[in-house]
Amino acid sequence: MNAARPLDPGEHRVGFNFGGPFTTSLGPPIPIPNFVVEARSGLEPLGSVPVDLNYGLNMTMFAFGVTGFHTGASFHLLEQNGAAPALSVTERVHIYNNMIGSKPKGTKTFWGLNEFDVTASWLAGHHVLYMGMSDAIDFGDPELLISPFFGAELRPKGKGFAWQLESRWLGANYSPEVYDVSWLNTGDPGHGLFTFTVGASWTLGGGEPS
Helix, strand or coil: CCCCCCCCCCCCCEEEEEEEEEECCCCCCCCCCCEEEEEEEEEEEEECCCEEEEEEEEEEEHHCCCCCEEEEEEEEEEECCEEECCEEEEEEEEEEEEECCCCCCCHCEEEEEEEEEEEEEEEEEEEEEEEEEEHHHHHHHHEEEEEEEEEEECCCCCEEEEEEEEEECCCCCCCCCCCCCCCCCCCCCCEEEEEEEEEEEEEEEECCCC
């Protein structure tokens, strides 16, 4: 769920995202989707800066005996001023573990990564268009992975309900010598991989659209 625009204090937004990268191992691109349930909650401003929390659970991982969740906060630094976009930053931690299931005790562990996003956004009527840059650092193997992204939050009836469409170029600066699985990216072996997600969300509480 994007954090392009702030939530009012006490306002909550709940929803889901479905999608991910595309494998080309069998020829034509085949989606390898994740299903993530997530939410955002507006807090009192930090001085004049709107703040909200974000948190979610990766439901797909349960099928593989893995629990994956994320939590973090967004700070909305600038409001839109004409053509100059609104600007927000998001700090988020993703934690995974394979403690559930019947795996041998010695193979059970925790792992995670830190994600930092910078997002610029523009209002287009009720809708929000956004783009930005994300970096991810694996706690176990620290290496900067840069991921540009763009998307749209479509609000057919204003702020209460919204569709989200988003595409990311994950790890655009990374080109491994060998892929265990081939992915839709920029070539062979190419850089990173392309993802596409579709989401929906609903607002609970709060005031008027930002």
